[in-house]
Amino acid sequence: MNKSAVYLAIFAVLCVLAGVLVGASITRGRPYMRWSGMGHYGYNRNDRRGPFEMLAERLDLNQEQKAKVKEILEKTCQEIDAVGKNIRNSIDRIREKSDQEIMNILTLQQQEKFRALQEQFKQIRKDHMLGGKR
Numbered sequence: 001m002n003k004s005a006v007y008l009a010i011f012a013v014l015c016v017l018a019g020v021l022v023g024a025s026i027t028r029g030r031p032y033m034r035w036s037g038m039g040h041y042g043y044n045r046n047d048r049r050g051p052f053e054m055l056a057e058r059l060d061l062n063q064e065q066k067a068k069v070k071e072i073l074e075k076t077c078q079e080i081d082a083v084g085k086n087i088r089n090s091i092d093r094i095r096e097k098s099d100q101e102i103m104n105i106l107t108l109q110q111q112e113k114f115r116a117l118q119e120q121f122k123q124i125r126k127d128h129m130l131g132g133k134r
Contacts, residue, residue, distance in 0.1 A: 013121075016095045
């Protein structure tokens, strides 16, 4: 087995793992709180009020409108979370397939190293997820 093939395989795994991290960060939290800077509806993340409160104030919503807007945003959150779960599941299946294909071309010694790398990446993802929650 040549070193280039091994490095290419490891690079492919790293790309898949990067996709997992991106997918996880997209689906974390409320969808209407994920925009950076001046985001959706002009919400500024530095504003101490939440985006719902900012939107309600700027539009001068009455109580009935506030209830409906909040319901719409919550429904949107649930829909986006469902899409995120599908994305995560798809990414996991792709990663598992890729990992198995890589394992099939490695020697036993390389397989041991690869498993150790996988554990390191798993810990990095776990730390990222725990550190990213507010």
